[in-house]
Amino acid sequence: MARITAGVASSHVPLLGVASDFNKDRDDYFGPIFAGYDWTREWEKAEKPDVIILVYNDHASAFDMKIIPTFAIGCGERYKSADEGWGPRAVPDVEGHPDLAWHIAQSLVLDEFDMTIINEMDVDHGLTVPLSMMFGKPDAWPCKVVPLAVNVVTYPPPSGNRCWALGEAVRKAVESFPEDLNVQVWGTGGMSHQLQGPRAGLINKEWDNMFLDGLVGDSDHLRRIPHIEYLRETGSEGIEMVMWLVMRGALGKKTRALHRHYHVPCSNTAIGHMVLRPDNGEGLDMTGSDTVTAIAAE
Amino acid sequence: MARITAGVASSHVPLLGVASDFNKDRDDYFGPIFAGYDWTREWEKAEKPDVIILVYNDHASAFDMKIIPTFAIGCGERYKSADEGWGPRAVPDVEGHPDLAWHIAQSLVLDEFDMTIINEMDVDHGLTVPLSMMFGKPDAWPCKVVPLAVNVVTYPPPSGNRCWALGEAVRKAVESFPEDLNVQVWGTGGMSHQLQGPRAGLINKEWDNMFLDGLVGDSDHLRRIPHIEYLRETGSEGIEMVMWLVMRGALGKKTRALHRHYHVPCSNTAIGHMVLRPDNGEGLDMTGSDTVTAIAAE
Amino acid sequence: MITEDPRHQDIHEYLAEMEDIPGTRVFTAKRARQGYHMNQFAMSLMKDENRARFKADERAYMDEWPLTEDQKLALLARDYNRCLDLGGNVYFLAKLFSTDGLPFAEAVSTMTDMEFPEYRAMMMAGGRSPEGMRSIRANEAAAAAKKEDR
Amino acid sequence: MITEDPRHQDIHEYLAEMEDIPGTRVFTAKRARQGYHMNQFAMSLMKDENRARFKADERAYMDEWPLTEDQKLALLARDYNRCLDLGGNVYFLAKLFSTDGLPFAEAVSTMTDMEFPEYRAMMMAGGRSPEGMRSIRANEAAAAAKKEDR
Ligand SMILES: [Fe+3]
Ligand SMILES: [Fe+3]
Structure with missing residues (x-):
């Protein structure tokens, strides 16, 4: 039986991809950001996940205005890195897991999620930057990926509640997949950022950290945060955090945090990163990082 | 305020489009089929709907295997007739109603339907044949259309319950649209047919008529029919009837039938057609056809 | 008609049923x-x-x-x-x-055991009956029971 | 934090709120x-x-x-x-x-009232505070109340 062994949350700022690709990841600016992922890289080497269900949003790369799916699941064999205007990132192709992806897609439709199935697409920084952050620069990504793209560009995106419920249904689907697979769910995007207009550059450390706190334990209050609160409190692009709720929903009733990292700034954005374990009697190794990286600039 | 004044159900067999386009609609074969729509054509002239929300499925025309949306709503300005392999049908372009369509799309997402928004696509016989059946051959269609495409090709399609619930949410969305519009919802496809394999040609009159009966009145038992029952009882393509449930769900608790027509065969298919009024105190004209067209071949 | 709520049916059961249609x-x-x-x-x-x-x-x-x-x-x-x-x-x-x-109908008929004229005649007469065409398992069970009877 | 279930919010209210962010x-x-x-x-x-x-x-x-x-x-x-x-x-x-x-950050900064070096310095210092930037209506109400006070 496949099982979800961990949830990983991470911002997916495109500049992090640039820093990684051009070896700037340990300079003064990026060093403190990447340092917060060092623990996770070591941990991932030990975890050896077979598949990542990677919840992200497309940033006008695979989907233009002709077609806007709310929830799209990638069931293809492989995905290439998208050309976002400066040529594709020089990262390995992303290998899919069509068996698991189709199983999840079919199961989700039975559970009344109105999925869009995607068999061919390119994937942008929303998906490839988290892979770089967690795995560095291997010749091939060490696991397969099921892309789960959420619309957070054209309004309204799905509600936080719907995202959480999708995560719950993903968990059920994974657990009914007969093959023995170690599956992680990643929620990406966020945290505070606004990329547009006179209010650009907005950052709300208190709110972001309240959100990180809320991912841990057995409360589900985060699912009831309305969109307007993300926008008012964390900037117009802070809405991406609803994607973390898919990951959180997939971990079951209770979670424990193994690692946490928060840093401001990266470009226009607050970086948040967290590694969570489901804590519902699964009996997983709960060894965490010794230190929680301090909140920058405090 | 916009309001839903009627629901129309109809098969959408491509051959009916051919019969209409090549003036065979009153010959021995097609005459009894088209005769069952005569009442409706007169009735539609009096009703003058402003917009049809037309629930149909794409038959590998707009959507190939690359992308398969469960529920897609057309928010574009206009749609051309698709070339399904013998050139596009010579019918007028279909004019959209982007104001209403976007309003419905946004409202449905808030109500936790995971819609795919489509701004550009061609529409196939699933959408244009019902227009021909209800309106004949005008130079321009007499109303605007909001296409609502449901996946019934790749399994699983949405459940009957989900389709019915979508209809309920469509009703709510229409009623919150400020402009004064006369809106009909059409459910198309069906009834009994199987287009593949040694079992092709299957027709189940009893089941089809039980389904027609179930659309009338205040019972919602049809929403709980599982997919397997459609397939076993009415053929593999009988599953298209789930689309009628979107229409039925949009009519509220209770309905009354104004007109009913059933005929076998048209090509491989049983033709079913029904005109329904919502009957929840809306105070609509309940004048129906004098006769219910007899079940053919009985 | 089954009126049990079909939601949340297990996908494996669902798919298995789909393979049970003759x-x-x-x-x-x-x-x-x-x-x-x-x-x-x-x-x-x-x-x-x-x-x-x-x-x-x-x-x-x-x-x-x-x-x-x-x-x-x-x-x-x-x-x-x-x-x-x-x-x-x-x-x-x-x-x-x-x-x-x-x-279309002619193309479809090539998948059956009939020539097109015969298929067309069947359709004109009301189509193929679902009797005995609903379930492979049910047909097998019926055949086994019949054999037992003898 | 609002913990009321946001489902089934009216779309008009929802869209009106979206226009209320400075x-x-x-x-x-x-x-x-x-x-x-x-x-x-x-x-x-x-x-x-x-x-x-x-x-x-x-x-x-x-x-x-x-x-x-x-x-x-x-x-x-x-x-x-x-x-x-x-x-x-x-x-x-x-x-x-x-x-x-x-x-990207430089392009974004052109939409603010700052030159890029100043914008970058703001980001390095922790970004723009949300204080007073949450709601146009709330800001107007606060301004009106202040005027009343005088
Ligand atoms: Fe993003
Ligand atoms: Fe069809």
């Missing part, structure tokens, strides 16, 4: 994956220029697609049951019916 | 429709050959798209606030940032 291939993920390129090939025939190229040299046109040899042979032979077995879907294959100028 | 254009249907071709134009710059053609003659390239004159002028001027007002979305416009070789 003479029917339900277009599940398994078939959608197997027939991916065959269906995409068929869909390409929606364009006039592709139809012309296909008609000029069927084999050469199909060689441009990553089809298996079996799929190509089934398509060349217009063996639609075989196409279904290899992952074809009738709505996609219908683009080939149209390219051939074959009426 | 210095922010939320990409609602209204904007998506207004900016449709501007965003599709921007997206076309994902292809190398299109970028080259655009760079060679921006005006000529844009004339191939059904853009309004206002949209073309805003794009030519790289006036991104104006682009947003005309229905642009930043993720689409970002293809133009990239085509220009402009770092």
Whole structure:
């Protein structure tokens, strides 16, 4: 039986991809950001996940205005890195897991999620930057990926509640997949950022950290945060955090945090990163990082 | 305020489009089929709907295997007739109603339907044949259309319950649209047919008529029919009837039938057609056809 | 009619039921994956220029697609049951019916054990009855019971 | 934090709230429709050959798209606030940032009242505070109350 062994949350700022690709990841600016992922890289080497269900949003790369799916699941064999205007990132192709992806897609439709199935697409920084952050620069990504793209560009995106419920249904689907697979769910995007207009550059450390706190334990209050609160409190692009709720929903009733990292700034954005374990009697190794990286600039 | 004044159900067999386009609609074969729509054509002239929300499925025309949306709503300005392999049908372009369509799309997402928004696509016989059946051959269609495409090709399609619930949410969305519009919802496809394999040609009159009966009145038992029952009882393509449930769900608790027509065969298919009024105190004209067209071949 | 709420049915049970219908291939993920390129090939025939190229040299046109040899042979032979077995879907294959100028019902009839006139007569007489065509398992159980009786 | 279940919120209330955020254009249907071709134009710059053609003659390239004159002028001027007002979305416009070789943060800073060095310094110091930036209505009410006080 496949099982979800961990949830990983991470911002997916495109500049992090640039820093990684051009070896700037340990300079003064990026060093403190990447340092917060060092623990996770070591941990991932030990975890050896077979598949990542990677919840992200497309940033006008695979989907233009002709077609806007709310929830799209990638069931293809492989995905290439998208050309976002400066040529594709020089990262390995992303290998899919069509068996698991189709199983999840079919199961989700039975559970009344109105999925869009995607068999061919390119994937942008929303998906490839988290892979770089967690795995560095291997010749091939060490696991397969099921892309789960959420619309957070054209309004309204799905509600936080719907995202959480999708995560719950993903968990059920994974657990009914007969093959023995170690599956992680990643929620990406966020945290505070606004990329547009006179209010650009907005950052709300208190709110972001309240959100990180809320991912841990057995409360589900985060699912009831309305969109307007993300926008008012964390900037117009802070809405991406609803994607973390898919990951959180997939971990079951209770979670424990193994690692946490928060840093401001990266470009226009607050970086948040967290590694969570489901804590519902699964009996997983709960060894965490010794230190929680301090909140920058405090 | 916009309001839903009627629901129309109809098969959408491509051959009916051919019969209409090549003036065979009153010959021995097609005459009894088209005769069952005569009442409706007169009735539609009096009703003058402003917009049809037309629930149909794409038959590998707009959507190939690359992308398969469960529920897609057309928010574009206009749609051309698709070339399904013998050139596009010579019918007028279909004019959209982007104001209403976007309003419905946004409202449905808030109500936790995971819609795919489509701004550009061609529409196939699933959408244009019902227009021909209800309106004949005008130079321009007499109303605007909001296409609502449901996946019934790749399994699983949405459940009957989900389709019915979508209809309920469509009703709510229409009623919150400020402009004064006369809106009909059409459910198309069906009834009994199987287009593949040694079992092709299957027709189940009893089941089809039980389904027609179930659309009338205040019972919602049809929403709980599982997919397997459609397939076993009415053929593999009988599953298209789930689309009628979107229409039925949009009519509220209770309905009354104004007109009913059933005929076998048209090509491989049983033709079913029904005109329904919502009957929840809306105070609509309940004048129906004098006769219910007899079940053919009985 | 089953009135039990079908939501949250297990996907394995759901898919198993879909394989229990006589003479029917339900277009599940398994078939959608197997027939991916065959269906995409068929869909390409929606364009006039592709139809012309296909008609000029069927084999050469199909060689441009990553089809298996079996799929190509089934398509060349217009063996639609075989196409279904290899992952074809009738709505996609219908683009080939149209390219051939074959009426839909006639193309469909080639998948049955009837010639088209006989198939057409069956349809005129009310179509194929669902009796005995609902479930492979039920048919097998009935046959076994009958054998027992003797 | 509001913990009321946000489901089934009325779409009109929802959209009205989205217009209540200072210095922010939320990409609602209204904007998506207004900016449709501007965003599709921007997206076309994902292809190398299109970028080259655009760079060679921006005006000529844009004339191939059904853009309004206002949209073309805003794009030519790289006036991104104006682009947003005309229905642009930043993720689409970002293809133009990239085509220009402009770092994302620098392009974003042009929409604020700061020069890039000042904007960068603000980000290094922890970013823009949300205080007083949450609600146009709340700001107006506060201003009115203050006026009353005097
Ligand atoms: Fe993002
Ligand atoms: Fe159909």
